[in-house]
Amino acid sequence: MTEVEQTPALIVDRATALRNIERLRDYSQQHGLRVRPHTKTHKSLEFAVEQIKAGAVGLSVAKAGEAEVMSQVTDDVLVAYPAIDGPRVRRLAALAVTKTIRVAIDSPAGVAILDDAATEADSTIGILVDLDVGFHRTGVQSSDEALAIAQAVARSKSLRLDGLFFFPGHLRDSVEPQISKLRQVDAIVLDAIDALERSGLHVSIVSGGSTPSLYQLHHLKAITEIRPGTYVFNDMSTVAGGYCKIEDCAARVTATVISTAVPGKCVVDAGTKTLAADRNSVRPESGFGYVVEYPDAKIVRLTEEHGEIDITGCDHSPKTGDRLTLIPNHICPCVNLQAIAWTRNLDGSLQPLRIDARGLIS
Amino acid sequence: MTEVEQTPALIVDRATALRNIERLRDYSQQHGLRVRPHTKTHKSLEFAVEQIKAGAVGLSVAKAGEAEVMSQVTDDVLVAYPAIDGPRVRRLAALAVTKTIRVAIDSPAGVAILDDAATEADSTIGILVDLDVGFHRTGVQSSDEALAIAQAVARSKSLRLDGLFFFPGHLRDSVEPQISKLRQVDAIVLDAIDALERSGLHVSIVSGGSTPSLYQLHHLKAITEIRPGTYVFNDMSTVAGGYCKIEDCAARVTATVISTAVPGKCVVDAGTKTLAADRNSVRPESGFGYVVEYPDAKIVRLTEEHGEIDITGCDHSPKTGDRLTLIPNHICPCVNLQAIAWTRNLDGSLQPLRIDARGLIS
Numbered sequence: 007m008t009e010v011e012q013t014p015a016l017i018v019d020r021a022t023a024l025r026n027i028e029r030l031r032d033y034s035q036q037h038g039l040r041v042r043p044h045t046k047t048h049k050s051l052e053f054a055v056e057q058i059k060a061g062a063v064g065l066s067v068a069k070a071g072e073a074e075v076m077s078q079v080t081d082d083v084l085v086a087y088p089a090i091d092g093p094r095v096r097r098l099a100a101l102a103v104t105k106t107i108r109v110a111i112d113s114p115a116g117v118a119i120l121d122d123a124a125t126e127a128d129s130t131i132g133i134l135v136d137l138d139v140g141f142h143r144t145g146v147q148s149s150d151e152a153l154a155i156a157q158a159v160a161r162s163k164s165l166r167l168d169g170l171f172f173f174p175g176h177l178r179d180s181v182e183p184q185i186s187k188l189r190q191v192d193a194i195v196l197d198a199i200d201a202l203e204r205s206g207l208h209v210s211i212v213s214g215g216s217t218p219s220l221y222q223l224h225h226l227k228a229i230t231e232i233r234p235g236t237y238v239f240n241d242m243s244t245v246a247g248g249y250c251k252i253e254d255c256a257a258r259v260t261a262t263v264i265s266t267a268v269p270g271k272c273v274v275d276a277g278t279k280t281l282a283a284d285r286n287s288v289r290p291e292s293g294f295g296y297v298v299e300y301p302d303a304k305i306v307r308l309t310e311e312h313g314e315i316d317i318t319g320c321d322h323s324p325k326t327g328d329r330l331t332l333i334p335n336h337i338c339p340c341v342n343l344q345a346i347a348w349t350r351n352l353d354g355s356l357q358p359l360r361i362d363a364r365g366l367i368s
Numbered sequence: 369m370t371e372v373e374q375t376p377a378l379i380v381d382r383a384t385a386l387r388n389i390e391r392l393r394d395y396s397q398q399h400g401l402r403v404r405p406h407t408k409t410h411k412s413l414e415f416a417v418e419q420i421k422a423g424a425v426g427l428s429v430a431k432a433g434e435a436e437v438m439s440q441v442t443d444d445v446l447v448a449y450p451a452i453d454g455p456r457v458r459r460l461a462a463l464a465v466t467k468t469i470r471v472a473i474d475s476p477a478g479v480a481i482l483d484d485a486a487t488e489a490d491s492t493i494g495i496l497v498d499l500d501v502g503f504h505r506t507g508v509q510s511s512d513e514a515l516a517i518a519q520a521v522a523r524s525k526s527l528r529l530d531g532l533f534f535f536p537g538h539l540r541d542s543v544e545p546q547i548s549k550l551r552q553v554d555a556i557v558l559d560a561i562d563a564l565e566r567s568g569l570h571v572s573i574v575s576g577g578s579t580p581s582l583y584q585l586h587h588l589k590a591i592t593e594i595r596p597g598t599y600v601f602n603d604m605s606t607v608a609g610g611y612c613k614i615e616d617c618a619a620r621v622t623a624t625v626i627s628t629a630v631p632g633k634c635v636v637d638a639g640t641k642t643l644a645a646d647r648n649s650v651r652p653e654s655g656f657g658y659v660v661e662y663p664d665a666k667i668v669r670l671t672e673e674h675g676e677i678d679i680t681g682c683d684h685s686p687k688t689g690d691r692l693t694l695i696p697n698h699i700c701p702c703v704n705l706q707a708i709a710w711t712r713n714l715d716g717s718l719q720p721l722r723i724d725a726r727g728l729i730s
Contacts, residue, residue: 012455012730046672068673087673088626088635091689093374112629115688136629143674144627144635151629175671264450265506267474267498267513273450273506275730279704283645309537310408310700311430311449312505326477327453338672342641343705345727365707368374368637 007356013262013329014276016340016347018048018239018359022256024056026238030220031060034232037224042066042084042213044235045076047338049363052349053238054079064106066233070097071366073107082106084213086171086233088136088144090116092123094368099127108132110171110213112146117158117165124164133159134171134213137198139191141175149194149201156202169211169230170198178218179288181248188225195228218247218287241337242296246288252333257341258298259332261313263324271306272324274313276332282339283308298331300324305332369718375624375691376638378702378709380601380721384618385415388600392582393422396594399586404428404446404575406597407438409700411725414711415600416441426468428595432459433728435469444468446575448533448595450498450506452478454485456730461489470494472533472575474508479520479527486526495521496533496575499560501553503537511556511563518564531573531592532560540580541650543610550587557590580609580649603699604658608650614695619703620660621694623675625686633668634686636675638694644701645670660693662686667694 010017034041043057044066054065054076064082067073073083074097081104088111089098101107102124109120109131117133124131135152138145146152152170159167172195177187191214199209212228217236223229236243239257240250259281261274286292294305294313302319313332317323324330334340341347347359372379396403405419406428416427416438426444429435435445436459443466450473451460463469464486471482471493479495486493497514500507508514514532521529534557539549553576561571574590579598585591598605601619602612621643623636648654656667656675664681675694679685686692696702703709709721 013453015729088688090626091375091624091637112627113688119689138630142630142633143669143671143676144629146629147631262453264452265474267506267508268500268504269509271504275453278644278646278701282640283701284640307505309505310704314505326450326475327481339640339645342672343727346729365705367377367708 008354010260010348010356013260014280015260016257016344017260017350017356018257018347019350021352022254023053023238026240026254026256027056027060030234030237033221039224039229040231042231042233043238044086044233045072045363047235047238048341049361050359051075051079051362052359057238063231066235069366070094070368072363073098073101075363075366077101077105083108084134084233085109086173088112088116090119092119095120095123099123099129099131102129102131103127106132108134108168110134110136111155112136112144114155114158117155117162121162121165130164130166132166132168134169134211135198137170137172137194139172139174139194140187141173143173143175145172149197152198153201153205156207157205160207167207169209169213170195172214173216174214174219175216177216177222179247181221183222183225188222192227195226199228217244218249220249236337239337239341242292242333242335243287246286246292252296255333257337259334259340261330261332263326263328263330266323266326270316270318272315272317274315274330274332275311276313277308277311279310280340280343281308281313281332281334282336282343284336284339286335295335296333298333300330370716372622372710372718375622376642377622378619378706379622379712379718380619380709381712383714384616385600386418388602388616388618389418389422392596392599395583396423401586401591402593404593404595405600406448406595407434407725409597409600410703411723412721413437413441413724414721419600425593428597431728432456432730434725435460435463437725437728439463439467445470446496446595447471448535450474450478452481454481457482457485461485461491461493464491464493465489468494470496470530472496472498473517474498474506476517476520479517479524483524483527492526492528494528494530496531496573497560499532499534499556501534501536501556502549503535505535505537507534511559514560515563515567518569519567522569529569531571531575532557534576535578536576536581537578539578539584541609543583545584545587550584554589557588561590579606580611582611598699601699601703604654604695604697605649608648608654614658617695619699621696621702623692623694625688625690625692628685628688632678632680634677634679636677636692636694637673638675639670639673641672642702642705643670643675643694643696644698644705646698646701648697657697658695660695662692
């Protein structure tokens with residue numbers, strides 16, 4: 007089979023995804039950075055395996071359930087999330103009996119609950135202290151706070167202090183190195199390292215990253231590993247940021263034109279329940295994705311099952327029944343919406359793509 | 369069990385949902401309108417059955433797969449969507465062998481493909497002609513176009529002309545009847561009825577509706593049936609529009625505070641992959657939902673798995689580990705995101721809620 011029977015359908019081009027994975031491998035090798043891809047984007051063992059084949063030292067996840075799934079293909083999982091409530095810590099502590107499990111946390115309460123769970127399970131959990139380097143979502147606010155958590159970890163029974171963690175979500179929307187922001191990140195990280203090491207604590211891992219900041223990260227002095235997610239498939243936000251080109255977008259939605267009744271528009275069978283409602287993070291005014299066959303078209307409105315495309319700028323018009331190829335603004339929630347998806351193999355054939363970690367609660 | 373073990377978790381309060389269903393029943397009885405709820409909101413047989421018990425004449429769906437699921441509990445399904453491509457029409461034609469299946473269409477191409485499929489399956493599909501009454505998404509633009517489609521249906525082998533269809537998506541953001549818009553809708557609908565009936569075609573069904581327009585619809589002269597979806601659970605957009613109160617929101621997400629490290633904020637384990645990224649359709653500046661325990665808080669940013677809540681306006685602060693109750697802006701995509709959900713029974717106990725029609729492709 008080379009075409010999907012039913013639409014809307016997410017199809018991942020394996021050749022493009024492998025090229026994206028290789029590009030990251032080359033960058034990381036050039037700069038001596040370890041790679042720990044965030045699997046939130048693909049949630050699939052198929053692509054996790056490709057990332058590991060390309061030299062990833064382990065995988066990043068957001069959920070305990072994702073850690074369980076991804077530990078099928080790696081022995082080394084970082085929970086890049088403050089997983090500090092009862093059910094999560096119990097599941098992670100159990101997993102840590104046989105796997106290397108690390109958790110990034112920003113609270114003394116997290117130390118206590120993770121230590122209790124690991125002690126109960128007779129396992130050891132590695133801890134990275136989460137620093138707020140400017141995105142202001144999670145992360146401690148000072149090297150004193152980082153030190154307090156690190157010392158609590160050092161005093162704990164069943165936790166191991168492994169290092170520091172940050173998410174530079176504010177480094178984006180610019181393919182050029184954002185030198186002043188990078189300097190601030192560096193200062194915060196180096197300050198924390200200094201505080202810990204002066205207290206006799208060893209920082210072996212400094213884990214940071216995102217796709218928009220990806221190719222700036224080697225400018226950071228102390229970083230040891232990077233955690234991009236979106237880079238594996240890319241999307242219109244990464245294109246708009248200048249981090250990749252349209253042809254690097256591996257995951258695309260095939261949709262069918264189901265109405266052309268309203269003048270100047272066509273309507274496809276992909277709305278927010280297929281593409282997700284995310285606006286382009288760099289160019290929010292650009293609409294809800296890109297129509298490959300009609301580069302001058304604009305996806306002007308999404309409702310749940312309808313994608314409305316303004317075609318007034320196009321020199322010809324789609325007809326009902328035509329299939330169009332859409333690239334979403336944000337591929338991560340789009341993948342998460344698909345109960346069924348497809349990989350296009352190198353020979354052009356399609357095979358089902360399992361989104362193994364889709365829809366897990368915690 | 370009266371509390372969920374793991375978060376984030378969507379919990380539907382059965383008593384509230386039943387009250388919402390009864391309110392619609394009372395309104396429809398008062399005004400002599402038939403009710404055909406749109407099941408896109410709950411996608412669940414459990415609540416479809418409750419709607420039918422309360423007198424719904426049938427159900428509305430957007431997908432062929434949803435029609436297959438919902439036909440388990442009703443013999444009468446309207447596909448409120450231009451389902452006019454090959455796979456959809458074949459599945460609907462097969463279903464129409466034993467069920468009453470209607471499809472709303474706006475193109476002559478749709479007549480041909482549905483007729484072929486029904487003829488092939490030896491079934492009959494009912495057709496409603498979709499009129500654009502002002503939302504400009506789908507629907508024919510004139511009574512001449514409506515007549516042309518209706519006449520093509522009348523000439524077809526296996527289709528039955530049943531009437532007219534419209535989606536008044538532009539009647540919203542106001543609980544007061546929007547008289548001038550309602551008059552326009554009336555004029556368009558009456559004009560189409562006139563064109564069809566003068567050509568000897570009978571219009572037995574005039575189907576229209578949405579939740580925001582719901583309690584205005586009896587002002588329309590020719591409408592026979594209404595198709596609200598969201599009303600069963602409600603959400604912050606329906607609250608902001610004045611169509612219901614906070615206590616009428618039946619479906620809420622229980623989330624856990626996982627970080628309080630950033631001053632003035634707490635972070636919960638519900639982001640766009642739990643709540644959906646939709647802004648409030650009436651008050652887009654109001655944030656990404658409502659925190660029941662902290663009415664003065666504002667959900668200021670959602671990323672995939674983080675919900676960031678500004679608590680600077682609150683007189684006390686949540687702690688890590690606390691559970692908060694969130695009401696989403698748009699409940700329909702939120703329900704669609706949940707692999708596992710719960711119903712709170714009248715006795716306070718929780719039971720799993722199956723989202724039977726979740727994630728179906730077409």
